[in-house]
Amino acid sequence: MSNHFKQKTWDKFTLFFSASFSQSYLNKCYQKESITEKDTKSYENCYPFLYYLEHSKTYYDQAAIAPPSIQPILAFYGFTQLLKACLLTVDPVYPESTSVLAHGVTTRKRKKQQYEFLSDEIKIQKHGLFTHFAEKMFHMKHLDGEKFSMRDLLKELPEMSQPFEFLTLTKNFKKLDYQNGEYHLPISILNRFHMTSNRFNDYLKSKVPMEIELKEGPTLSLLFDGKLSCNNNAPFRKDINSDSFMLSLNKDSPCYALPELIIHYLVLYNLSMIARYETEWWSELIKSMANNDYPFIMQFLTITLEKGPYLILKWLTEDKFSND
Structure with a gap:
């Protein structure tokens, strides 16, 4: 910044x-x-x-x-x-x-x-x-x-x-890569959340006030029916250092x-x-x-x-x- x-x-x-x-x-x-x-x-x-x-x-x-x-x-x-x-x-x-x-x-x-x-x-x-x-x-x-x-x-x-990563040696965020109108997360994210892709899709839908279409391939691709917002789509958050959206991995946090x-x-x-x-x-x-x-x-x-x-x-x- x-x-x-x-x-x-x-x-x-x-x-x-x-x-x-x-x-x-x-x-x-x-x-x-x-x-x-x-x-x-x-x-x-x-x-x-x-x-x-x-x-x-x-x-x-x-x-x-x-x-x-x-x-x-x-x-x-x-x-x-x-x-x-x-x-x-x-x-x-x-x-x-x-x-x-x-x-x-x-x-x-x-x-x-x-x-x-x-x-x-x-x-x-x-x-x-x-x-x-x-x-x-x-x-x-x-x-x-x-x-x-x-x-x-x-x-x-x-x-x-x-x-936090330096202090605890754990990551709190995973970057969403944006390509051709879709956001992509690594498949390994499912292990971090201990979920299948279907369960993960349902979980994200319960958090974000818009429809999400999730497809499993070499990566997990996410298609939203609206524009991701900096303020209304937690646990997706904007990182202004990298100018990209990140997914918070702290799913058990009261602040999630x-x-x-x-x-x-x-x-x-x-x-x-x-x-x-x-x-x-x-x-x-x-x-x-x-x-x-x-x-x-x-x-x-x-x-x-x-x-x-x-x-x-x-x-x-x-x-x-x-x-x-």
Whole structure:
């Protein structure tokens, strides 16, 4: 990933930095959602929508040049501004109540001794931004009370596969090769999943909201009846380093079906809380680099500064209208 990639992503947001374009865009969104008074609502929301995106870009620009000590805080707030812009496209009265303004997640009290970030957990609360965007953007309900570890969450990011592979000597992803309109996986994937090709086909269909035709030959070829999405087709995930889709191999993970935007939010929230309130532990980590947490955290921060805006852009421009 490079500054060129990041700049290219933000350049594509430029269209939205126009009130008239944002108004017509929101009008189209509200029409798709069958929202009444779409003309009035799109007029009222075009500036808030535009300002959320503009405010986010400022946070991300500053995060890119900030020291690691405050980078998670800037990245988290930049990301939440992007999510609020997304919410306005599906919920024209956002924020309707103060309950959706809370973060919607919580972390446990930290032990001062032997604390490990990768083992830390985050718990979903009943109300707040997280619960609201998970339901409105991804139609995911009943997540309150669920707990996810940082290790399980980070394992679902394809760009994080290298440090995990180095540490555990196991692969978390298999690349999908694309040829002539079909994706291909090696036959050996069936052994990894302990499934026949028919069972594997049924399994993938249960995870992905579209039809999949699977054929067994020298490789397993997969034909989808729609376009693979960066946000809506977990456990298929986009690797922006290789610009290819990958299949997560962590089928027993509680995070296996989580959309990647949810993963970035949860990890960023935890890191931002650590940077704000666990100053001693955070400063020691950055200065001493004493354990495995440091390279994982630093690699994630590098990735999320690039991929967070990229995933949001894909959601706004492609995923929302994929069924049109």
